[in-house]
Amino acid sequence: MLQALSLSNSIPDWKLAARFICTQLDTTHPLTKHFVFRFGKLVEGGLHEVTFEMVHVTSRTCENKMKRFLILIVLVLAGCGEQSPEEIIKQVNSSGTISDEQAESLSQLDDVNLDGLSSITDEQAESLSRVEYLYLNGLTSIADQQAESLSKVEYYVELNGLTSITDEQAESLSRVEYLYLNGLTSITDEQARSLSKVEDLGLNGLTSITDEQAGSLSKVETLHLNALATITDEQAESLSKVEYYVELNGLTSITDEQAEILSKGHWLSLDGLTSITDEQAESLSKVENLELNGLTSLTEERAEILSWVRQLELNGLTSITDEQAESLSNTNSLALNSLSSITDEQAESLSKVGGLELNGLTSITDKQMESLSNTSSLVLNSLSSITDEQAESLSKVEYYVELNGLTSITDEQAASLSKVNVVVSEACQKLVDKHNAANIDTNIGL
Numbered sequence: 001m002l003q004a005l006s007l008s009n010s011i012p013d014w015k016l017a018a019r020f021i022c023t024q025l026d027t028t029h030p031l032t033k034h035f036v037f038r039f040g041k042l043v044e045g046g047l048h049e050v051t052f053e054m055v056h057v058t059s060r061t062c063e064n065k066m067k068r069f070l071i072l073i074v075l076v077l078a079g080c081g082e083q084s085p086e087e088i089i090k091q092v093n094s095s096g097t098i099s100d101e102q103a104e105s106l107s108q109l110d111d112v113n114l115d116g117l118s119s120i121t122d123e124q125a126e127s128l129s130r131v132e133y134l135y136l137n138g139l140t141s142i143a144d145q146q147a148e149s150l151s152k153v154e155y156y157v158e159l160n161g162l163t164s165i166t167d168e169q170a171e172s173l174s175r176v177e178y179l180y181l182n183g184l185t186s187i188t189d190e191q192a193r194s195l196s197k198v199e200d201l202g203l204n205g206l207t208s209i210t211d212e213q214a215g216s217l218s219k220v221e222t223l224h225l226n227a228l229a230t231i232t233d234e235q236a237e238s239l240s241k242v243e244y245y246v247e248l249n250g251l252t253s254i255t256d257e258q259a260e261i262l263s264k265g266h267w268l269s270l271d272g273l274t275s276i277t278d279e280q281a282e283s284l285s286k287v288e289n290l291e292l293n294g295l296t297s298l299t300e301e302r303a304e305i306l307s308w309v310r311q312l313e314l315n316g317l318t319s320i321t322d323e324q325a326e327s328l329s330n331t332n333s334l335a336l337n338s339l340s341s342i343t344d345e346q347a348e349s350l351s352k353v354g355g356l357e358l359n360g361l362t363s364i365t366d367k368q369m370e371s372l373s374n375t376s377s378l379v380l381n382s383l384s385s386i387t388d389e390q391a392e393s394l395s396k397v398e399y400y401v402e403l404n405g406l407t408s409i410t411d412e413q414a415a416s417l418s419k420v421n422v423v424v425s426e427a428c429q430k431l432v433d434k435h436n437a438a439n440i441d442t443n444i445g446l
Contacts, residue, residue, distance in 0.1 A: 082105075083102075083105075085105065085106060085108075085109055088102045088105060088106060089106070089112065089113065089114065092114055092116060092117055093113075093114060093115065093116030093117065094116060095116075096116055096117060096118040096119075096138070097117070097118070097119070098114070098117055098120065098124055100121070100123055100124060100127070103120070103123070103124040103127040103128055104127045106127070106128065106131070107127045107128060107129075107130040107131060108130075109131055110131060110132045110133060111131065111132065111133040112128065112131045112133070112134055112135070113135040114128075114134075114135060114136055114138070115135050115136070115137040115138050116138050117136060117138050117139065118138050118139065118140070119139065120136070120139065120142075120146065122143065122145045122146055122149065125142070125145070125146040125149040125150055126149040128149075128150070128153075129149045129150055129151075129152040129153050130152070131153060131154075132153070132154045132155045132156065133153075133155060133156040134150070134153050134156065134157050134158070135158045136150075136157070136158065136159055136161075137158050137159065137160040137161050138161055139159060139161050139162065140161050140162065140163065141162065142159070142162065142165075142169065144166065144168050144169055144172070147165070147168070147169035147172040147173055148172045150172075150173065150176070151172045151173055151174075151175040151176055152175075153176055154177075155176075155177050155178055156176070156177070156178040156179075157173070157176045157178070157179055157180070158180040159173075159179075159180065159181055159183075160180055160181065160182040160183045160202075161183050162181060162183050162184065163183050163184065163185065163205075164184065164186075165181070165184065165191065167188060167190045167191055167194070170187070170190070170191035170194040170195055171194040173194075173195075173198075174194045174195055174196075174197040174198055175197070176198060177198070177199045177200065178198075178199060178200040179195070179198045179200070179201055179202070180201075180202035180224075181195075181201075181202065181203060181205075182202050182203065182204040182205050182224075183205050184203060184205050184206065185205050185206065185207065186206065186208075187203070187206065187209075187213065189210065189212050189213060189216070192209075192212070192213040192216040192217055193216045195216075195217070195220075196216045196217055196218075196219040196220055197219075198220055199220070199221050199222065200220070200221065200222040201217070201220045201222070201223055201224065202224040203217075203223075203224065203225055204224050204225065204226040204227050205227055206225060206227055206228065207227050207228065207229065208228065208230075209225070209228065209235065211232060211234045211235055211238070214231075214234070214235040214238040214239060215238045217238070217239075217242075218238040218239060218240075218241040218242055219241075220242060220243075221242070221243045221244045221245075222242070222244050222245040222246075223239070223242050223245070223246045223247070224247045225239075225246070225247065225248055225250070226247050226248070226249040226250050227250045228248060228250045228251065229250050229251065229252065230251070231248070231251065231254075231258070233255075233257060233258060233261065236254075236258045236261040236262055237261050239262065239265070240261050240262050240263075240264040240265045241264075241265075242265060242266075243266065244266055244267060245266070245267040245268075245269070245289075246265055246267070246268055246269070247269040248262075248268070248269065248270055248272070249269055249270065249271040249272045249294075250272055251270060251272050251273065252272045252273065252274070253273065254270070254273065254280065256277060256279045256280055256283070259276070259279070259280040259283040259284055260283040262283075262284070262287075263283045263284055263285075263286040263287050264286075265287060266287070266288055266289065267287070267288065267289035267290075267311075268284070268287045268289070268290055268291070269290075269291040270284075270290075270291065270292055270294070271291055271292070271293040271294045272294055273292060273294050273295065274294050274295065274296065275295065275297075276292070276295070276302065278299075278301060278302060278305070281301075281302040281305040281306055282305055284306070284309075285305050285306055285307075285308040285309055286308075287309060288309070288310045288311065289309070289310060289311040289312075290306070290309045290311070290312055290313070291313040292306075292312075292313065292314055292316075293313055293314065293315040293316050294316050295314060295316050295317065296316045296317065296318070297317070298314070298317060298320070298324060300321065300323050300324060300327070303320075303323075303324040303327040303328055304327040306328070306331075307327045307328050307329075307330040307331055308330070309331055310331065310332045310333065311331070311332060311333040311334075311355075312328070312331045312333070312334050312335070313334075313335040314328075314334075314335065314336055315335055315336065315337040315338050316338060317336060317338055317339065318338045318339065318340065318360075319339065320336070320339065320346065322343060322345045322346055322349070325342075325345070325346040325349040325350055326349040328349075328350070328353075329349045329350055329351075329352040329353055330352075331353060331354075332353070332354045332355070333353065333354055333355035333356075334350070334353045334355070334356055334357070335356075335357040336350075336356075336357065336358055336360075337357055337358065337359040337360050338360050339358060339360045339361065340360050340361065340362065341361065341363075342358070342361065342364075342368065344365070344367055344368055344371070347364075347367070347368035347371040347372055348371045350371075350372065350375075351371045351372050351373075351374040351375055352374070353375055354375065354376045354377070355375065355376055355377040355378075355379075355400075356372065356375045356377070356378055356379070357379040358372075358378075358379070358380055359379060359380065359381045359382050360382060361380060361382055361383065362382050362383065362384070363383070364380070364383065364390070366387060366389045366390055366393070369386075369389075369390040369393045369394065370389075370393045372393075373393040373394060373395075373396040373397050374396075375397060375398075376397070376398045376399045376400075377397065377398075377399045377400035377401070378394070378397050378400070378401050378402070379401075379402040380401075380402065380403055380405075381402055381403065381404045381405045382405050383403060383405050383406065384405050384406065384407055385406065385407070385408075386403070386406065386409070386413065388410065388412050388413055388416070391409070391412070391413035391416035391417055392416045394416065394417060394420060394422070395416045395417060395419040395420050396420075397420050399421060400420075400421045400422075400423075401417070401420050401421065401422045401423070402422075402423045403417075403422065403423070403424045403428075404423060404424060404425060405425075406424050406425060406428050407425065407427075407428075408427065408428065409424070409428045409431060409432075411431065414428070414431040414432045414434070414435050415435045417432050417435075418432050418435035418436045
């Protein structure tokens with residue numbers, strides 16, 4: 001067994017001498033005159049075979065053998081480093097298993113994704129509970145003790161591989177702020193009561209719930225129930241009480257009465273609806289934040305009605321009329337990410353929107369960009385290039401610009417974009433940051 005490896009830095013003219021001392025037996029005396037390398041384990045190969053070869057080589061004085069010895073030393077040193085967290089995560093997700101030491105090492109991170117892990121021990125669950133965001137979507141079952149440990153994760157846990165949990169596990173996991181159990185196809189009334197304590201809950205595997213369960217789950221601040229194909233009026237009444245956000249994207253139709261009931265909510269997502277009536281539009285316009293991304297067409301009248309929504313998503317629309325654009329400009333925030341083109345008149349109308357998303361546009365004219373620069377925030381992530389004039393227009397956006405599709409920008413464009421809070425690709429961001437630094441230096445000089 002190789003016990004010590006040290007650099008012989010006290011030998012006269014050491015640069016020309018043998019530089020390493022290796023021992024196979026334990027060195028009881030301190031190597032006070034030498035720099036000692038402390039190392040762990042080899043990544044590949046057996047340490048016994050390597051040290052045997054070392055001893056064999058050093059017993060000869062031939063120059064070529066000494067070179068081989070030095071190469072082996074380099075190999076030992078190369079294999080002695082600790083695994084990085086990224087390497088551990090990659091290995092765990094590839095093998096499906098994790099050691100106690102690896103779990104303990106990863107517990108020092110904030111965000112850990114181990115979706116490839118198929119099983120864990122109680123000790124490993126306890127270690128991983130110290131992270132803030134934990135993804136364990138490969139687990140198909142957990143023990144009660146593991147659920148208790150995972151409940152200590154500070155913010156966010158995904159366990160979407162679980163198809164069932166016990167009442168005790170539901171009670172334990174209810175202490176997690178953000179919990180996703182999208183593999184569950186059914187829950188008990190008791191589990192619904194326990195899970196109602198979660199702040200943000202994902203149950204996208206449930207295809208049906210009871211009225212009592214809906215009543216319990218209404219206490220959650222944010223609720224995701226995207227597999228429900230139908231709901232009763234009583235369930236609609238309960239779900240309208242969800243404090244912040246409810247997703248019901250599995251519903252393909254609702255009654256006029258249900259639309260009126262659900263309009264009491266704060267933020268509602270009904271992306272499964274492909275059409276709505278005028279009466280439903282009238283009711284849903286009372287919702288403060290509304291997502292209707294399944295609609296592929298809209299009448300002028302319904303566009304006018306929905307314009308009363310504060311924050312509106314209509315990402316299923318591939319085209320709009322100038323009149324609809326004018327109506328929708330009354331919203332505070334609007335997402336129309338399936339539009340592939342707009343007219344100059346539509347750009348002028350949409351410029352009145354506070355926050356605008358048009359991620360379907362792959363090109364835009366200078367005139368349209370000048371109009372859109374009047375928005376407070378603007379998201380145009382499908383543009384791969386812009387002109388200098390467009391960059392100058394974007395610098396006038398009051399608050400925020402997203403241009404993640406840009407592959408490159410000129411120095412002049414970067415100078416313009418540095419005047420606004422902008423999000424671009426990493427390559428473009430470096431050039432923008434350079435001008436931001438220059439602007440700061442100039443301001444300090446003033």
